[in-house]
Amino acid sequence: MVLTTAVRTMPWLRVLQWWLVFLAALLPLVSIGYDAWIFNLGADPAKEIVDHLGRWALYFLWITLAITPLRRLLHWGWLQRYRRMMGLYCLFYACLHLLAFATFIVGWRWDLLLTAFTERPYIFVGASALLLLIPLGITSTRGWQRRLKKNWLRLHRLAYPAALLVLVHVIWLIRSSYFDAVIYGVLLAWMLGYRLYLKRTS
Amino acid sequence: MLIKKPDDIRPSEITPESVYLNRRQFMRGLLGGAALAASGTALALPKPEFDGDLPVYPGPDWLQAQLRAGERNTELSTDEAPAPYQHAIRHNNFYEFGTRKTDPSRNAQQFVTDPWSVEIGGEVGKPGTYPLEDLLKPYRLEERIVRLRCVEAWSMVIPFVGIPLADLLKRVQPNSRARYVEFTTLHDPQQMPGQRSVFSTLDWPYVEGLRIDEAMHPLSFLAVGMYGNALPPQNGAPLRLVVPWKYGFKWVKSIVKIRLVEQMPNTTWNRAAPDEYGFYANVNPAVDHPRWSQATERRLPSSLFQPNIIDTQPFNGYGEQVAHLYRDLDLTKWF
Numbered sequence: 001m002v003l004t005t006a007v008r009t010m011p012w013l014r015v016l017q018w019w020l021v022f023l024a025a026l027l028p029l030v031s032i033g034y035d036a037w038i039f040n041l042g043a044d045p046a047k048e049i050v051d052h053l054g055r056w057a058l059y060f061l062w063i064t065l066a067i068t069p070l071r072r073l074l075h076w077g078w079l080q081r082y083r084r085m086m087g088l089y090c091l092f093y094a095c096l097h098l099l100a101f102a103t104f105i106v107g108w109r110w111d112l113l114l115t116a117f118t119e120r121p122y123i124f125v126g127a128s129a130l131l132l133l134i135p136l137g138i139t140s141t142r143g144w145q146r147r148l149k150k151n152w153l154r155l156h157r158l159a160y161p162a163a164l165l166v167l168v169h170v171i172w173l174i175r176s177s178y179f180d181a182v183i184y185g186v187l188l189a190w191m192l193g194y195r196l197y198l199k200r201t202s
Numbered sequence: 203m204l205i206k207k208p209d210d211i212r213p214s215e216i217t218p219e220s221v222y223l224n225r226r227q228f229m230r231g232l233l234g235g236a237a238l239a240a241s242g243t244a245l246a247l248p249k250p251e252f253d254g255d256l257p258v259y260p261g262p263d264w265l266q267a268q269l270r271a272g273e274r275n276t277e278l279s280t281d282e283a284p285a286p287y288q289h290a291i292r293h294n295n296f297y298e299f300g301t302r303k304t305d306p307s308r309n310a311q312q313f314v315t316d317p318w319s320v321e322i323g324g325e326v327g328k329p330g331t332y333p334l335e336d337l338l339k340p341y342r343l344e345e346r347i348v349r350l351r352c353v354e355a356w357s358m359v360i361p362f363v364g365i366p367l368a369d370l371l372k373r374v375q376p377n378s379r380a381r382y383v384e385f386t387t388l389h390d391p392q393q394m395p396g397q398r399s400v401f402s403t404l405d406w407p408y409v410e411g412l413r414i415d416e417a418m419h420p421l422s423f424l425a426v427g428m429y430g431n432a433l434p435p436q437n438g439a440p441l442r443l444v445v446p447w448k449y450g451f452k453w454v455k456s457i458v459k460i461r462l463v464e465q466m467p468n469t470t471w472n473r474a475a476p477d478e479y480g481f482y483a484n485v486n487p488a489v490d491h492p493r494w495s496q497a498t499e500r501r502l503p504s505s506l507f508q509p510n511i512i513d514t515q516p517f518n519g520y521g522e523q524v525a526h527l528y529r530d531l532d533l534t535k536w537f
Contacts, residue, residue: 103507176403
């Protein structure tokens with residue numbers, strides 16, 4: 001509360017807050033880059049990097065989707081200002097995740113890439129989710145928001161099916177432990193369920 | 203066409219152990235005191251080489267003595283370079299200690315592997331619970347450098363130390379009803395955090411199995427060491443199976459029970475996902491895992507910008523020795 005009041009009265013604090021969030025969201029990239037640089041990723045650095053980037057793409061998507069319910073429930077209006085940034089970071093990490101997979105795991109071998117996308121269902125599903133997120137990234141600017149008017153909101157609801165595809169992607173990767181998938185699933189159910197509840201009661 | 207290769211004759215079958223032990227005593231006497239200390243190290247298997255600070259696992263005293271007398275089996279070893287030691291001890295699938303590759307090396311360091319005994323039973327003439335030390339005593343340990351191909355499509359070359367499985371089985375005298383061998387891993391949720399997980403799809407204890415002719419094959423091996431030392435706990439100490447023509451999940455770790463049985467054992471991964479993990483689990487580039495291809499593998503350690511992608515070989519490259527075991531088997535059905 002003190003912080004939000006301070007931010008309201010001192011605009012430069014708001015700028016500072018924005019930069020802090022912006023830089024903090026880059027830390028996962030910096031940390032994995034550093035570990036790769038000092039060869040601290042073990043026998044299979046490729047897999048470590050790909051998993052790490054994918055995990056953070058998921059986290060940012062979940063954070064993006066959590067902003068609406070949290071803002072409403074906690075009355076934290078300022079969260080709204082970070083929704084676009086969080087969404088764009090999700091897209092950023094998702095693109096790096098795919099790029100790292102193609103580079104470090106399959107070494108841009110086209111035969112392997114082709115079979116990966118056609119025969120490995122979890123890759124197909126993950127790539128579909130990314131495909132849904134790309135138009136959202138492109139139309140995230142104020143200009144597009146103005147141009148698309150009501151349709152902008154409709155378009156950006158694609159984030160929900162994208163999140164569901166991401167969840168399927170994660171479940172399909174499971175070999176033995178459901179722990180992570182259960183956590184992600186419960187959170188997503190809550191975030192989407194809350195929206196449904198808002199729609200029903202409004 | 204597959205040509206059956208005659209079984210390799212082990213030195214132990216030609217020269218009784220007591221004789222070559224005598225020969226060693228004779229040599230030592232000949233070389234005298236100064237050379238004696240040196241000969242101890244010269245005979246030992248190569249120890250791991252690494253820079254920096256890494257844990258090593260010398261093992262209990264009785265094992266150290268046997269490791270010192272070990273010899274490399276060059277005939278059954280690959281010429282490929284073994285993985286650097288630090289990768290072999292930190293990249294493990296041992297779900298009893300966690301599902302991430304680094305979990306076992308983190309969570310297994312306090313795992314008690316000595317004393318250890320193995321219960322051998324079922325269709326055998328000499329059932330019983332044997333201390334591991336007594337089980338190994340009659341044998342000279344041998345080192346084999348083998349390819350480990352994981353079902354997840356990565357592979358590593360590792361020097362294991364142990365004894366042929368057949369030697370041990372013969373000693374307990376399987377009878378004519380013994381058609382399969384069933385192996386069971388320790389069940390001890392107090393020591394093994396993975397066995398406490400409520401989100402696991404696996405039933406504990408871990409059970410694996412072989413057909414009796416597979417188990418009697420000279421390539422089937424029981425490892426008690428690697429890189430010239432004892433097995434680290436994260437690698438399945440103190441006793442694990444090594445069947446290099448099969449996917450790594452068949453290489454059951456920390457074995458407490460070996461049973462010879464009439465029926466095909468109900469193995470852990472097969473029970474959890476029968477369409478993904480078969481009983482045989484022979485390495486086969488022609489039969490994909492339902493969720494990914496088995497045609498290629500990434501040989502670890504792999505460098506980032508030149509992924510070490512190699513074509514997977516049928517039977518992991520051991521087809522010449524083992525393909526005849528499956529002459530009458532449809533390998534797409536019995537994957």
